[in-house]
Amino acid sequence: MRKTMKSAGFTLVELLVVIAIIGILVGLLLPAVQAAREAARRMSCSNNFKQLGLAMQNYHSNYKNLPAHSAGTTYAANSGTPDPRLPVAGGGGHNRNELSYLPGLLPFMEQQGLWEQISNPMDYNGDGTVDYQAMGPDPRMTLAHHGTAPYTPWLTDIPTLRCPSDPGVGLPAQGRTNYAACLGDSPHHMHVGNEQDNGLTPNANWALAEKAACRGVFVASNETKFRDILDGLSNTIAAGEIATSLGDRDKRTHPPQAPTSIMATSGNPQGPDNALACRGMLDPIRPRFWVAGAPFVQSPIAVGGSVQEWTRGMKWAYGRPLQSGMNTILPPNSEICMQGNVHNEGILPPSSRHQGGAHILMADGAVVFMSDSVEAGNSSAPPVRWDSWAINPAGSPSPYGLWGALGTRASSEVVEESLNQ
Template identity: 30%
Template sequence: MDIKMRKGFTLIELLVVIAIIAILIALLLPAVQQAREAARRSQCKNNLKQLALALHNYHDGHGTFPPGVVSDPNVLDDRGHWAWSALILPFIEQAGLYGKLQPGTIQVAQHFDTAAGQELMQTSLAAFRCPSDTGPKLHGNAGNNTEDSAGSLFEMPVSNYIASNSVSATRATIGNETGYARGMFAVNSKVRMRDITDGTSNTIMLGERCWELENPMWAANLYAVRGNGGSGAPEPSDGNQGIAHAVGGTGTLINTDTGFATPTTSATNKFRRMAYHSLHVGGAQFALADGSVHFISENIDHGSGEATNGTLKRLVAIADGDVIGEF
């Protein structure tokens, strides 16, 4: 009797093949993820490059860099105040949006009085979003929202990029003494290129702030910021926390993720929500005043207090006269 042999896999052979495939996937998946993150980080770098170029073009046209926040004494505190991001729209190919928003002519609250204006104010722009940050387009948090003329709150679009303001908590006025903003942007500031005496290649202009780490409070706002519940525009008596939606300080290390649960008035949380952080591993990206973009490690010499006694703080100050080494 003839016995025909059928070709096929034994169970052991099948299990070996499955094991080999699993090993290959385990080896390749991290490489794929790293490649994707490298692409996202490259796009983030390009975003910062384009925003830095827009700020330079604004300077060329106006003779100064834009203010970090425009404080209008005729606007109630929580009604919203225009930020630097709205002022550079014509220089990032958004002249049409700028023409409809008319920052400085139309108040922020007036836009939220109409459905069409609300749609404009809630327009999300990819140029202001880091691809590594998977947060929503709108904040969805009352702390970032601004009001219409009747006092109703409206969500603001998220931005991942903030302007350099202070070596500590955010400050309203630029100066080279304790208690003042030592960076390039503040309330109604008009910093000129020649004011950056430390050198444009040694001065931070923009940096990252992610949405997810902030859970979700105090990520940056696009276009405008709210105040802090006072009776007038953002001012020092408010603790300058409202302007932290547009500008940032170095009160804590890059990517600090300690001591934060819900917004409080504690110094740790106050400094942290005004600081720089990203979802890139090991640090965050910054645009310098010369237009170059650098990845700065979260382990950089930070310093302490309000003195410019660390590399990161020295990179923020525009005219402290300190020498900066490699970073």
């Protein structure tokens, strides 16, 4: 007599249990996978910054100084003629001393081809007439100013200058950067230094203002040498990471205009004239964003251009602080705040799309991930500047604690903490 064999299989209940277990495991694994991806992106970002630091070291080895920031070419007797934003028949034009520290580093970061385009005159349409002189036009020009002869080098996205965690891409940006020059611990004169424009007689007050307030590794319109960094290369920030704008009202990327001075022009440390001048415009429900209707600053030459292109890190070749500069007043990922318009001084802390902090590049080439909670002294204190009434006159230690001290190159402050822990 034959026995009938029962066919092997799973019951519906067993299948549902297995599916439920798989779903739970996937749910548990997804955050770990995302965290692993972000860790890889953060490592890639750090490597990009290290490449930039190595380029600085090689540049200094070649030229015995670091590349100048907010410098370039200009016709000093009349810097507005010919118009630096437009191609000029016969090859006129200049960049109005508006280049950031980045163009000069291109040959040292494997961008020799792009450097060749920039360092030579450009005949855009091949008609035998030079459209742009060597070192290009003013990078602040909008796409509307480019007309039929765009200066393509300034519009080029350079992978080494981009953090993989920053999703910003495409227009209205015109060549994004996530790495900004450190301009010190004071906004005063951070956008011009002691630059003399239009052939003016040198201004003694400007020279005093620069010496007092422009205390970072990079000083507008000047070249810094390693020998000028008396606080030590390993104790001084050369550059910081910045997040670029995504077109929202993010407090780290969209610049509002300060309702009062950000530089304590009244000399009153208890007044609203300080780094916190814009804080009252933060959205109480979404504190990472500005409240709707906040007075965002614009460019005085933005005619025909997009307001969004005048946000953080949208023009890598442009040397003004909003686009390629940072300072050590408020801690990383704090709000930015501009004085007057997008070309002027600002409270511009580093920022990132990483969790809990942002990368900084030390002058010795080391890359450190700086926490948002770094000790930053008294944020409401007036900055160091030159004035007869200044609360913190020239030579004062940074009022912004360890964070401020790391941003100064020669203030004789002692750093008692290891940054690599």
